[in-house]
Amino acid sequence: MDQQQRLARLFDELADTYDEVGVDFFQPIASGLVEALEPRPGQRVLDIGCGRGAVLLRLAAAVGPNGSATGIDVSPRMVQACIDDAVRANVKVEVRIGDAMAPDLPAGTCDLVASSLVLFFLPDPHTALRAWRELLAEGGRVGVSTFGPYDDRWAQTVDDALRMHVATGTQDARTNGRQGPFGSDEGMEQLLADAGFQGIRTERSVVKPRFESCEHWYEWSMSVGQRQFWRAIPDDQLGEVKAAVFAAVDLCRDDQGRIGFDQTVRYTLGER
Numbered sequence: 001m002d003q004q005q006r007l008a009r010l011f012d013e014l015a016d017t018y019d020e021v022g023v024d025f026f027q028p029i030a031s032g033l034v035e036a037l038e039p040r041p042g043q044r045v046l047d048i049g050c051g052r053g054a055v056l057l058r059l060a061a062a063v064g065p066n067g068s069a070t071g072i073d074v075s076p077r078m079v080q081a082c083i084d085d086a087v088r089a090n091v092k093v094e095v096r097i098g099d100a101m102a103p104d105l106p107a108g109t110c111d112l113v114a115s116s117l118v119l120f121f122l123p124d125p126h127t128a129l130r131a132w133r134e135l136l137a138e139g140g141r142v143g144v145s146t147f148g149p150y151d152d153r154w155a156q157t158v159d160d161a162l163r164m165h166v167a168t169g170t171q172d173a174r175t176n177g178r179q180g181p182f183g184s185d186e187g188m189e190q191l192l193a194d195a196g197f198q199g200i201r202t203e204r205s206v207v208k209p210r211f212e213s214c215e216h217w218y219e220w221s222m223s224v225g226q227r228q229f230w231r232a233i234p235d236d237q238l239g240e241v242k243a244a245v246f247a248a249v250d251l252c253r254d255d256q257g258r259i260g261f262d263q264t265v266r267y268t269l270g271e272r
C-alpha cells in the first residue's frame with residue numbers, strides 16, 4: 001500500500017468523528033486561512049485536501065452563488081462527510097475524490113487555491129505546489145496553512161510519551177518537518193518561491209484547543225491524524241501506554257486548570 005492509500009484509509013477511518021468532538025481546532029485554523037485569502041463574491045475557489053470542509057464551506061459562503069467552490073480529497077469518506085455537511089449548512093459546493101499531487105482541473109481556472117493542514121502529508125510538496133500554481137489564473141492566489149511551534153511542555157511530555165511506544169516511521173504532522181521547509185516561515189516561503197509563486201508572505205495565529213479530561217483528549221486524538229500512533233500500539237500494550245500518556249496529559253494545564261496546548265499556525269500566501 002503506498003503513502004496515499006495509507007492516508008486515505010487513515011482519514012476514512014476517522015472521517016465520522018473528525019472535527020466533531022467539541023474541540024476548537026480545525027475551525028479557527030480554517031477561519032484564519034480564509035481571512036488571509038480574502039475571497040470575493042464571484043470567484044472560483046479550490047480547496048485541496050478539503051476534509052469535512054472547514055475551509056471549503058467558508059469559501060463557498062464568501063464567493064456566493066455567482067462563484068464556484070470545489071473541494072478535493074483523497075479519502076472517500078471525508079468527501080462524503082463534506083458533502084453531507086455542505087447540505088446541512090445549505091452551501092453549494094462541488095466535492096470529489098482527487099489527489100493533491102495532481103488535481104484533475106483545467107489549468108488557469110481558479111482565482112484562489114487553499115489547502116489547510118495537508119501539504120506536509122504529501123510525498124513531494126514542491127511538485128504539488130507547482131501543479132497548484134498551474135491551476136491558478138494569472139494573478140490568482142494560493143494560501144496554505146501548516147503548523148508552527150507549539151507548547152514545549154506538551155511536546156516534551158505528551159508527544160514524547162506517545163512516540164516512545166511507536167515504531168519509527170510513524171509521522172506526526174506537527175513535528176515531522178521541523179528541519180525541513182515546514183520548520184520555519186522562511187522555509188515555507190522558499191517552498192512557494194521555488195514553485196514559482198510571487199508576492200509571498202506569512203501570517204500567523206495561535207489556536208488553543210482545550211479538553212474536558214484526559215479521555216476527551218484521547219477522543220480528539222483518535223479523531224485526527226494522530227490516530228495512526230494509537231493504531232500502531234499492540235493491543236496488549238494499549239492500556240499501559242494510555243495510562244502513561246494520560247499521566248503526561250494531566251500535567252499540561254493552563255492558568256485555569258484546563259488541559260490543552262497552544263499551537264501556532266502558519267499561513268503562507270503567494271500569487272501567480
Ligand SMILES: C[S@@+](CC[C@H](N)C(=O)[O-])C[C@H]1O[C@@H](n2cnc3c(N)ncnc32)[C@H](O)[C@@H]1O
Binds near residue numbers: 004050073101118
Ligand atoms: C488534517 S486533514 C485537513 C482537512 C481540512 N483541510 C481541514 O482543514 O479540516 C488532512 C486532509 O488531507 C487529505 N489528504 C491527505 N493526502 C491527500 C492527497 N494526496 N490528496 C488529497 N487529499 C489528501 C486527508 O484525506 C485529510 O482529509
